[in-house]
Amino acid sequence: MNNFEQKILLRSKMIDISTGYPWIIALSEPDARRYGIRAGDTLLLKWRHHSTAVSVDLTTSLVKPGQVGLFREIKRQYKIPHDELIEFKLLEHPISLKVIQKKLLDKKLTYQEIFGVIRDIVRHRIDDISIAFFVSSFFFKKPSLQEIYYLTKAMAETGYLFKFKGRVVDKHSTGGLPGNRVTPIILPIIGVFGLTMPKTSSRAVTSAAGTADTFEVLAPVYFSAKQVERLIKKHKVCLVWGSKEIAPADDRIIRVAYHLTIEPFSKMVVSIMAKKVAMGIKYLVVDIPVNPTAKVNSLREAKKIRSLFLYLARKFKIKTEVTINFAADPVGRGVGPALEARDILRVLEQKKNRPFDLERKSVKLAGRLLELSGKVKRGEGKKKAREVLKRGLAWKKMQEIIKAQGGNPNIDSEGLSQGKIVFEVKAGKRGVVNSIQNQNLVEICRLLGAPFIKKAGIYLNKSVGDRIKKGETLFTLYTVSQLRMNLAKEGLKKLKIYYIS
Template identity: 40%
Template sequence: MLKLKRIGLDTHRQNVAFIARTCRPYRPEDFQALKKIEIHHTGDSMLATLIISDDGSIVADDELGLSGPAFDRLGAGEGTSVTIAPAAPPKSMEAVRAKMRGHTLSDGEIDVVIRDISGLRYSEMEIAAFLIASASYTTSREMLALTQSMARVGNRLDWSSDVIVDKHCIGGIPGNRTSMVVVPIVAAHGLMIPKTSSRAITSPAGTADTMEVLARVDLSIAEMTEVVRTHKGCLVWGGHVNLSPADDILISVERPLRIDTREQMVASILSKKLAAGSTHLLIDIPVGPTAKVRDAGEAMRVRKLFEYVGDRIGIDLRIVVTDAREPVGRGIGPVLEARDVMAVLNGHEDAPTDLREKSLQLAGRLLDFDPALRGGTGYDRARDLLDSGRALATMEAIIDAQGRRTPPPLGTLTRDILAPVSGTISGIDCYRLGRIARLAGAPMDKGAGIDLLRKNGDRVEKGEPLYRIHACVKSDFSFAHGLADEDNGYRLDVGAGAPPC
């Protein structure tokens, strides 16, 4: 037996265990070649990655150390006696190897893989193997099975209502924080909209990252339920309420690998919505030359993937294709995007008109799901709720209910990126601006990002600022403005007979 000890290390979702090289009950050399062990405690067991320590201050020779998250998951107190044993590789790895060889997996094989991933039985390398193999080729049937399996693992919400609405944007366009305007509009109308959002994968901010500037987003299921039942809506991080937890694990590996296939995206989004209890869903597909979806043909293919799965899991799903030729709003990064959202809700004269109008269009489409509302009047109703201040009041109530926060300051390291020539802005590269904002530190540094000073159609003179970079760390600041110096992401039409810049 070994005595349990908590080690003050945050290993996130990974369970990490420590034993001393001089361990008395076990011979560490017997485990040295292993990647994982199985920890047993009063009938419960947990898998963990094993690290052998030569430092007696970390673990004594009769102790088993567990990193903070692993210790909490095991649920035993310090000093509790536990045993360890070699961990057998997950049997579902055979399915992953088959997928790597190009085989199509059955529903049952996918279900076992997802259960093992959510049970933390896979290493990050094994998860990456599954993701890369799936990225090479995934059938529609596999995509449906992946969606259903991810939704089955974890919590499932039931709101006991015939109409639970939600919306989701597939991403690829910076500053597109329409959810934070749409949710309070729809909730103020009286429809229930329990909005769970992911953190950014490859973008400078996700809805959860931006909402976190204003309020807590790491609510428990009980807290989320109370907020929604009281105020009809919420804006929370889906990862904390354990909805489709396998998806959160997959995303944590997808992020550094920059994997974002259409099939995995559809399964990720719809598994979360199914688990959250949504009955009616609006999907926003932004289309533009530098967005995630580049043209109408690709948008049609993505739409059909969503419709295929949506029809089979019982969600009333509608698709809207929106313009993504430039970022939405003026801010790129959590603090700047939160500023734009609150400007729209407060009705400020300088609020971004594109963010306001797109939010009204999406909110109107969601309100049209209400059987009590006359068809086609959703937009007018949404505009009235926004202009009257009722949406703002609902947002303030949601912020207070989730736990209001004081927004952090903008990054104090700034640089204006100037127009190299005089001309009219004829194009903005959404992808490049997103990369620059991420290099500046967004979303990890909430105050980092880009403040857009000019948009498409604006006339600028040589030397006038196009946008301002904000960063909090010198190295991030240097990387960001270095990339902007190579190519600032703006296309300028300098006049008849002259090539664009």
């Protein structure tokens, strides 16, 4: 019997360490020698009705011979009890590695080849180094449009595919602009009109908050595919942080790409569209904000991204409209989860101190989605969206959504808790706010603890174009500890946010 046919039986031992990866196990060096296993080898873990590929680390102290060490991630994902008998089998190198080698040589890939790579990513048959080679070879060697289509299709089809009834709509922003939290305002407006909107939103990777981070201030956002289906069946709309079943390869690819420090726009579009396909979206509005210090910083780049969105939309038969808009400064006043959530509620509650720029953009995009889906006549979308906002119908629908997802529907914008450690930054001279440096703004927010500390962030007291007097408050910092505040103050010595002329 060769090593690939040999079955290995070991007793589970829980190790109270988080590795950041759900597929790593620890074997004792004596067992590794006995079974001919090396560090980094891939094994198939089989337990009851579950099976998954795992990568091996070796140890002389964490586990004894006859035991296998399972870290926190595996315990959470598979709920394997302590001292359970688990079967392992050494896996051969997957064929997808040869496909990655082929792409490294700049050769075109078939759908079957791309599907095989994505399937192995989902099953953890290939490690992060192999994924990094795939991402680099695929996206940085200018893939063909056909290959981009194949990749999007494979990413969707290796996960759960939803089939909702009626007109299924969605809105997506390419991001990169602080604030700009229009989705949680658009969602209840669309819900009032009876359209289906199963909104999957992202968490922040390099920004101060993602839509999911912000909405989580109001209600839970993590739900299984079946739970999402139940939410939509009853309420027609929801806002969730994806699901591990929706385009599951994307999470691993995003994590690996993050360490590469750059993200090609083609990869961003594939990631977005794979989730739209998986969710069964039929009508889509895409918002591309352009700003010299935002993710998309030129009109030329924006047009290329729009072209790719529209190509994939045609291939998947998704009726799509892509809007490009130049954004001079952040949209809304709050930057950071709790501050952005307060802006959202102020708009929905129609408070006098609401951010009108956020309201205008939300109404505009909601109107376009209503028109695109055929729910209202062309030219009437913005008016109809504004009406349901002013009449309080959108706020009532939002309360229904919050309650359905396990939050408090009676929450009020002014009752949202913010960080108790506060510092106001004053203007050193009189003048006019000429611009706001978005990247520096985000960096200071992250020093304050956003998005992981929900109550951390920056409130923008002044906007671009505002006249200011010396000593007036430009912006206010919020966080939960003096240590975090001190870090942000030190950061402000090097990172300028407001430019005054």
